[in-house]
Amino acid sequence: MTNQPVKISNESTSSKTDNFLRAFRAVVVLGILGWLAFFVYSNTVNENAEKPFKLGLDLAGGSHLVYEADTEGIDPIEIPDLMNTLKAVIEKRINVFGVSEPAIYVETSSIVSGEQHQRLVVELPGVTDVSKAVEEIGRTPLLEFKLVDLEALAAQQSISEITGKGKDGEDTKAIVKVATSSLLAMGEPYIDTGLTGRYLESARLEFTGAQSGQVANEPVVSLRFTGEGADLFAKITRENVGQQLAIFLDGEVISSPRINEPITGGTAIISGGFNPQEARDLAQNLNFGALPIPIELINTQTIGASLGQEVLEKGVKAGVVGLGIIILFMLLWYRLPGLIAGVALLSYVVIMLALFQFIPVTLTAAGLAGFIISIGMAVDANILVFERMKEEFLSGKTSRESAREGFRRAWGAIRDSNITSILAAIILFWFGSSLVKGFALVFGIGVLISMISALVITRTLLMALPEVEQDRGKVWRFLFGSGFFK
């Protein structure tokens, strides 16, 4: 080989140092991959691993609850803050419930659906009886303070009286019509003040003393506001002396005391004819946190634990079988380069698994399916290169020259096809709901990594192979050939 008369380029010198460098690079790449494989393996097997696989609820079993927050009439700037308070309150609740590793997060619906919906997602691994969880969350009280518009209230009351009479056989329709229109003109009798349970610091059961005409020893709940809440409360009471301030619990008026003077101390009392037990429960529930905005359960999903386990096992099995068959196919069709593609494919799988653990990517049934398909797609770049390489090899170039040329010429096609895939993944991630997002993420990362595995790993290993010329015996020619050619 050393007395080759014409050298195509400087790179193709096959001096000893170059050969050593090529072999060295290949060993380094293989070494890194081996280490990565070990990392993934130990993380999977070890029970207390720092970075284990994160399984979605459909694989781990459990419940997925989605609550929608009613944000009507709330300043959009305040919404993120409110949602965070909401999250913290629900988190406290769920922790009481004793679920291991619950996930609670706020999800905002995407812009495309017109109105922006604010949602709270509660994921409870291992819990398949959602009724207890739903009940627990449902016990979180919603506390609101609203000013009372007495005129509107009076109008509303009289209407309900009229309509009540109307039922006795009078000309109901006309009356209801008049009543409704007058009600619409008056507007809502209760006006939001912005003071809600989010400003609550603590609640306490107390008994009233025998003073100012109250029943002695009536159980009441005493509230203490946070600094911000105290300021707001002071402002409201200062500006509305003489009016009534209604206290709403879960949408119902508990009491509506008159504001006699500004209250600056940051405390308030709810007295609603409770018995001691009711008052104690309310104080306790308020201490766990009160809802800053009303929420409604709109979506529930429960997957049995054994079911999830089964889906996972079958998915992993399908992945292993798929991987095995594909490697076998590559080996049979592309022979020596096929073997290298097999190694590259294995490294693709290892890198992906390591990324799943590191980022971490929550694996779902859909994500797993996407990953299995991506194994089939990942060899595409290798196939493109090998087919090109074969053409060059058949046209009389040496094996290494044809490999180099193969990579150079296949690049355009690899680039164009992968860029569209990555763009598609980005769009899916942008628009998608959480399920689609997981799939898009796996798909997008998969495309990138498969490109890297083909362009870096396959290339490095292929270049480290000994250079084979056309007249170099049948065995070598066979090894670098493909398909049905000899």
Added chain:
Amino acid sequence: MFAVHYRKILLTIALVLTVASLAIVAFLGLKPGIDFTGGSLTEVVYNEVPEKSALSEVVEKLGIGEFSIQEAVDETGRNGYLVRTQDLTEAERVLVSQAVTSIGKDGEITRFTTVGPVMGKELRDKALWAVAGVVLIIVLYVAFAFAGIGKPVSSWIYGSITILVLLFDVIVPMALVSILGHTSGIEADILFVMALLAILGLSVNNSIVIFDRVRENLVLNRIEKRTKKMEAGVVREEVEYTITKPFDEIVGESISQTMARSINTSLTVLLALFALYFVGGEVTKVFALTLIAGVIAGTYSAICTASPLLVVYAKWQEKKQAETQTKQ
């Protein structure tokens, strides 16, 4: 090259399949899953499965509105039913679980999903936007990537053909799911949309690889003619390219050269899909099947439709130009 030579037959087959699939989807329709319509789905399995009518009777008694019951097998191979209802409140859910587990031996709820109507509509909108967005990006990218290709067919035609081929690749699996929805109650859920999107991606990859080769062969088989022109005191160089081979031959060559790749890549994806279908879980079976249909359609269209369409267009353009010239 057979694909170019027999293009009329091959394109007719594709056209017939497309029309048939469109008709199937239009008449049978797709059965949307509850993720899109809103509603509740309860999967109950038993060790000894009760009669469907018995189950139907208990659910009927609850008075929770319309419902449908379908036989199902869970992942562990136990038999049971899928009960579809309107979206249930928490209290209704408890009622339904109690009712359906009370009959049959060892009744167990293995899966329960409820989707509010708002969520369903939102997901539907999102899916539509995602598909539209992906298609748009693909046309733009293909038109952009092949912008320099110029003669004899403009880059927009490459982009448009990519989309036509893509329609074919998507409508065929849609028709399959439509038929299966009719015969065995398979629903088009969010996983189905994801399968379609994956097919979109694969289909475009196939087209791009062949067009990329056409582009390369066009450059290899052309003569450059540079002419210098003086225009208002500035020397302008004009380059004119003449293709030395007939366009259909170039396209034919490109197909032959990329054929092994098209088939092998589809084959490896199919191997993965078959593994998923036969070994993987029940939940992804329909997903795998949709994709298998899409990949097979995609392989056919990549070889037998995409490039032949290019030739058809080029010939049509040639004829039109010839006509206008004779008129002049």
